[in-house]
Amino acid sequence: MRNIRPYPALISDDNDVDLFVQNFSRAAVQPFPAPIVGFVPLLFVDPYRLPPEVVEKLEINLGKLYSLFDDPTQHATVERIINTCVPVAASAADLRYWAGVYHTMLGVVQGSTEAVFNGYTQQARGLEQAGESDLAAALQAHAGVDLTPETSRIDDIFAGKADSTVSDSGVMVSDFITEFAHTTPAKVAEWMAMIVPVMENELKANRSANISFVTQFDRELSNQLFGSGQADPAFDEALAGWYKLFSEQPIPIFEHLSARTTYFALLPFARADYDNQRPLHDVLNRLDVLQSVAYSLADYKTSLAAANNQIRWAQTAGDFYQAKKASEAAWEYASRLLKNGVSNIHTEALWATRSFAQLMSLDNNKHRAAELLLSVRQNFTFSSLEFSAQLNYILAVIELADLFGQAHQDANRRRLLTEAAQLYDDIGLNTEAIKLRQLHNLR
Missing domain, CATH: 1.20.930 (Transcription Elongation Factor S-II; Chain A)
Structure with a gap:
């Protein structure tokens, strides 16, 4: 391979392995990107030397690393990780290829054909990133032949x-x-x-x-x-x-x-709650299938619920790129259903809109976030919503008020907060209304 550096020799010394495992465990509970920083050194450790509880967590962390490679806003983060965690000179393409090699090796260790196949896929992505498109195509063809009896057996039928x-x-x-x-x-x-x-x-x-x-x-x-x-x-x-x-x-x-x-x-x-033992990509793919088949059966509420749960899983996993991608898809889908007059999806549609607005705000796209929150007031009638949706409506008003405050439009901020307090009163949450008025010195 002309543009990919050789994979460094794997570390198997017990003292070094113990140190890497300790660092990984400590980093796992720290804010992003610390968990990835703690994980990447394990790509250079013999997986047979790792404790089972660590091996079980490797695949989900590989998925998070791949998401960084795919997110154009995270290039600087990837470079910092390479400079900090990789024991030899490397490019992002090198690291992606090596991660794919490790993923394939992990699949062999775990007896998981899917992991082996996913590893080959990431190796090919690394080769493409390095400008080795011919080798990437050859690898994909090779992997397809080798894995056909197992991973492709269903299509063979x-x-x-x-x-x-x-x-x-x-x-x-x-x-x-x-x-x-x-x-x-x-x-x-x-x-x-x-x-x-x-x-x-x-x-x-x-x-x-x-x-x-x-x-x-x-x-x-x-x-x-x-x-x-x-x-x-x-x-x-x-x-x-x-x-x-x-x-x-x-x-x-x-x-x-x-x-x-x-x-x-x-x-x-x-409705499945987040489980950090499951690979994120597997659940997102299952929710994709559910969304499509529910739509084909005219169960639009479940279809949108599946799209929204993709957001929840990605957010909880700390995968901002996938969360933003899922939230935009869910919002577009919800908007299409509302435009077509589907009436039983208001709760899920409002949640999708508010989630997309939150992620746009976190991405410093305040103008887009404000547009989305304004659309809540335009597209939904408060009195016709069920209770959980009414709460989301009120929170959307409060979040819109906060955006006006950040834009130094205090009159609009206070007007919206006063409206939110009144809405709390309207649904019997008088204590919340009092707290909101006291917090912001509203009359």
């Missing part, structure tokens, strides 16, 4: 490599599916208690015919139970175990499942 109606154990979809015609939810629940373990074993077999068999069965099942367009919620309750079976499956499988199964399998992610 639908390229004529397997009979999608028969598992390699000889069981046929027709052996199951005809029994579901004209049945009851109770009977479905009884059958699924036996079928789910069978299908779970088919997925664990990790072969094309098995996975094809499961996805074909799912599509036929959905057609049998819901093909008439009359979706009985009792059937969805009976299929709860079936939907749960796919919740943590690799994302490519959702391209080949029915929309209904994909929807219910991923629905918990719309």
Whole structure:
């Protein structure tokens, strides 16, 4: 490779490893960018020498590092990290390539094909960044060939490599599916208690015919139970175990499942709380799929909730770039739904607007933040909102007042704060109204 420096030799001395681990643990609880500064030196430590609790945290930190590379506003931060944490002379392209190599190595250590594939992807990105587009293309082709039996197996099924109606154990979809015609939810629940373990074993077999068999069965099942367009919620309750079976499956499988199964399998992610043990990119991708399939099923409220939860996850992970990207997408989506007259998404739409305004303000785009907060007053009628949305409306008014204050428009600031206090009174939060008036010396 002409423009990428060789990866430095890995550190395996116990004393050095212990020191790096201690620094990583201390930095993890400090403000950004300290956690990344503490993490980067571990890229030069033999992963077999790291404690299991540290290895478990490596992939999510790799994701945060990749986000820095992708954010044009963080170039200076990346340079500081390289100058501070990398033991040899390096460019941003070098560090990205090395991080990809380490990610692939980590996948081998953990037995994670997805991590191996992600590592190859980042190596290719580093090569492209260094101007080695030909080598990047060759690496991607090489990785695709090497990983096809595992990471690409789902796509292979639908390229004529397997009979999608028969598992390699000889069981046929027709052996199951005809029994579901004209049945009851109770009977479905009884059958699924036996079928789910069978299908779970088919997925664990990790072969094309098995996975094809499961996805074909799912599509036929959905057609049998819901093909008439009359979706009985009792059937969805009976299929709860079936939907749960796919919740943590690799994302490519959702391209080949029915929309209904994909929807219910991923629905918990719309409200899932942040978990720092999960790779951020995995959850963001699952929420992308949920957003799309919910929209296709005309469940716009869930679709927007999925978009908003992308913001929450990215913010909590400290990934400002992904949070800003997700908030802009959620706001644009919410605006489109409001313009089209969708009426049951006001709570989520208001939250998306306020979140985007907050992130614009943090990005020092105060004018855009003010425009967004002004749109809250234009697009939403306070009295028609549910309670949680009314609180967000009031907070948007207070945040708009703060922006006017920063612009030295004190009269507008006081007018908006007085309005916010009155709105608190209107919904019975008199104590909050009193506090606001006292804090800002309002009459």
